Amino acid sequence: MDTALHTPVIARPPPAHHVGVLAWLRKNLFADWKNALATLTVGAMLVYWLPPLVDWAIVRAVATPDNDACRALEHTGACWGVIAEKYRLILFGRYPFDEQWRPLVATLLMVAMLVASCTRVLWSRWLIVAWIAVLAVFFVLMRGGIWGLTPVETARWGGVPLTMLLSTLSIAAGFPIAVLVALGRRSHLPAIRALCIVYVELIRGVPLISVLFMASFMFPLFMPPGITVDVLIRVLVGITLFSAAYLAEVVRGGLQAIPKGQHEAAAAMGLSYWQTQRKIVLPQALRMVVPSIMNSFISTFKDTSLVTIVSLYDLTGSLALALGGDANWRQFYLEGYLFIGAIYWLFCFSMSRYSQWVERHLNVGYAR
Amino acid sequence: MSEPIIVFDKVSKWYGDFHALRDINLAVAHGERIVICGPSGSGKSTLIRCINALEEHQEGKLTVDGIEITDVVKAIEAVRKNVGMVFQQFNLFPHLTVLENLTLAPMWVGRVPKKEADERAMAQLARVRIAEQAGTYPLQLSGGQQQRVAIARSLCMTPKIMLFDEPTSALDPEMIKEVLDVMIELAGMGITMLCVTHEMGFARSVADRVIFMDQGQIVEQNTPTEFFAHPKSERTRDFLSKILSH
Numbered sequence: 126m127d128t129a130l131h132t133p134v135i136a137r138p139p140p141a142h143h144v145g146v147l148a149w150l151r152k153n154l155f156a157d158w159k160n161a162l163a164t165l166t167v168g169a170m171l172v173y174w175l176p177p178l179v180d181w182a183i184v185r186a187v188a189t190p191d192n193d194a195c196r197a198l199e200h201t202g203a204c205w206g207v208i209a210e211k212y213r214l215i216l217f218g219r220y221p222f223d224e225q226w227r228p229l230v231a232t233l234l235m236v237a238m239l240v241a242s243c244t245r246v247l248w249s250r251w252l253i254v255a256w257i258a259v260l261a262v263f264f265v266l267m268r269g270g271i272w273g274l275t276p277v278e279t280a281r282w283g284g285v286p287l288t289m290l291l292s293t294l295s296i297a298a299g300f301p302i303a304v305l306v307a308l309g310r311r312s313h314l315p316a317i318r319a320l321c322i323v324y325v326e327l328i329r330g331v332p333l334i335s336v337l338f339m340a341s342f343m344f345p346l347f348m349p350p351g352i353t354v355d356v357l358i359r360v361l362v363g364i365t366l367f368s369a370a371y372l373a374e375v376v377r378g379g380l381q382a383i384p385k386g387q388h389e390a391a392a393a394m395g396l397s398y399w400q401t402q403r404k405i406v407l408p409q410a411l412r413m414v415v416p417s418i419m420n421s422f423i424s425t426f427k428d429t430s431l432v433t434i435v436s437l438y439d440l441t442g443s444l445a446l447a448l449g450g451d452a453n454w455r456q457f458y459l460e461g462y463l464f465i466g467a468i469y470w471l472f473c474f475s476m477s478r479y480s481q482w483v484e485r486h487l488n489v490g491y492a493r
Numbered sequence: 494m495s496e497p498i499i500v501f502d503k504v505s506k507w508y509g510d511f512h513a514l515r516d517i518n519l520a521v522a523h524g525e526r527i528v529i530c531g532p533s534g535s536g537k538s539t540l541i542r543c544i545n546a547l548e549e550h551q552e553g554k555l556t557v558d559g560i561e562i563t564d565v566v567k568a569i570e571a572v573r574k575n576v577g578m579v580f581q582q583f584n585l586f587p588h589l590t591v592l593e594n595l596t597l598a599p600m601w602v603g604r605v606p607k608k609e610a611d612e613r614a615m616a617q618l619a620r621v622r623i624a625e626q627a628g629t630y631p632l633q634l635s636g637g638q639q640q641r642v643a644i645a646r647s648l649c650m651t652p653k654i655m656l657f658d659e660p661t662s663a664l665d666p667e668m669i670k671e672v673l674d675v676m677i678e679l680a681g682m683g684i685t686m687l688c689v690t691h692e693m694g695f696a697r698s699v700a701d702r703v704i705f706m707d708q709g710q711i712v713e714q715n716t717p718t719e720f721f722a723h724p725k726s727e728r729t730r731d732f733l734s735k736i737l738s739h
Contacts, residue, residue: 384582384584386584387584387586389580389584390578390580390584391586392545392547393547393573393576393577393578394597394598394602394646394647395570395574395602396597396598396602397570400601400602404597404601409586409587409588487588489630490587490589490590490630490631490632490633491587491632
């Protein structure tokens with residue numbers, strides 16, 4: 126055994142490592158034969174697929190709304206002309222053509238409001254006031270009937286504004302419902318617990334399509350004569366209840382993960398049940414399930430495309446409407462779907478990036 | 494002698510079929526400092542957790558500061574306002590800063606304005622010698638620091654009674670001392686203290702009474718001097734020989 130007197134070692138910075146391009150390549154792409162094989166396979170796929178794709182999408186593509194030129198391509202190149210020709214119908218659906226500045230302004234307002242809501246410095250009570258104002262303006266613009274705006278019935282709303290309205294409202298209304306249901310499933314009161322379990326299991330047991338059918342066709346049958354609820358509202362309620370059931374289970378997963386000690390400490394300090402949930406349990410539980418919550422939000426956003434089956438023409442429905450009714454352009458549906466696919470992707474990718482920011486933001490205090 | 498602040502009158506508690514507390518009779522005087530020890534599973538924690546109704550007793554009568562513990566939510570919340578508790582696992586709120594951990598209950602339960610709650614919290618943090626950590630988050634602190642924050646958090650509600658449930662059992666030896674030092678200071682303040690611990694040095698220096706529990710019963714209680722020098726029952730002698738042998 127070394128019994129010599131210990132000499133203290135002063136803490137020093139880690140060694141600097143300088144890696145050249147070649148060293149990086151070797152370490153990351155050609156570390157061993159498996160790694161090299163993967164690199165070569167992916168490389169070969171890129172070489173095989175990329176040039177034809179660029180050729181089709183860019184080199185041979187026709188960007189002008191020239192139907193003859195597009196047809197002459199015989200699908201050897203993309204006909205982006207279909208977008209140039211039909212974009213207003215795709216973006217705004219059956220909304221009266223001459224009034225389409227209204228959905229445009231309404232959509233831009235909504236987008237601005239969504240971006241504002243995601244910005245931390247703007248988080249205050251005023252945001253709620255602003256949301257109420259923006260939604261009011263949104264409905265006035267879309268619906269018309271006052272201030273000299275021609276009335277447009279909700280059945281003719283369509284495209285991007287409809288997709289955004291349905292997803293924003295169903296997410297905004299579904300989230301609090303989901304939290305309450307998740308808390309309810311853990312309640313000590315059997316009646317509340319049973320109610321929440323029945324709700325979740327019932328809704329999860331049916332496809333969204335049947336919920337929408339119920340909302341659209343069956344619900345009016347149960348209403349007393351003379352009372353009608355707008356189809357948009359009915360569908361909105363359907364989507365909200367549907368997404369809330371799934372989200373409730375996500376939230377419950379977070380609630381389960383909170384240690385018993387947190388509840389006990391809060392109780393010992395004299396906090397009431399609701400204070401404990403609001404101040405202690407929910408902030409921690411929701412933080413843990415941010416990725417799954419965002420997963421649910423993105424699902425809901427894309428699920429709104431199913432409203433087509435009850436004759437509401439959201440973005441997806443509008444595309445089918447735009448191309449289906451025109452024999453000249455019908456064959457270019459691939460380009461059309463790529464276009465709306467890009468729009469959906471843009472929204473979903475933004476949500477995904479935002480969720481990552483939220484995660485980082487909420488990790489304060491947990492990283493050592 | 495004035496009315497006792499806590500009275501257990503034939504209190505019993507079961508976990509399923511297991512009789513965890515058996516006809517407990519105990520009166521605690523105002524300002525009394527009691528250390529409770531005993532083997533694991535003897536009901537020590539259950540006993541003190543009944544006082545702030547974290548555990549519900551099923552038989553007998555338990556009165557805390559003049560309020561009988563029942564299943565009435567209002568009564569329980571009233572009792573908890575005056576009873577602080579420190580846990581083995583600290584149970585600080587990891588999503589709140591140290592300062593926010595301390596001001597939460599005063600602001601939401603005590604309806605104290607934020608400024609005053611902040612001042613009160615800083616005073617308590619200074620008392621446990623950790624004021625410089627007010628802005629950090631609990632998980633960034635050592636175990637000993639976290640436990641001192643937990644003590645300060647309880648003190649912010651100016652409790653009449655403090656319950657300690659094995660406050661040093663989850664700590665490294667070097668940190669046990671810093672927590673015990675704080676607890677010894679508290680013992681001089683006149684708060685009624687009930688402390689479940691195996692720190693016999695602490696019992697000797699501050700306790701008015703040591704209680705030994707086994708199988709859900711109070712087997713023996715006495716002043717620390719008598720308790721350690723002349724344990725009466727065989728069970729107590731056996732227990733003491735085990736924990737004092739090293």
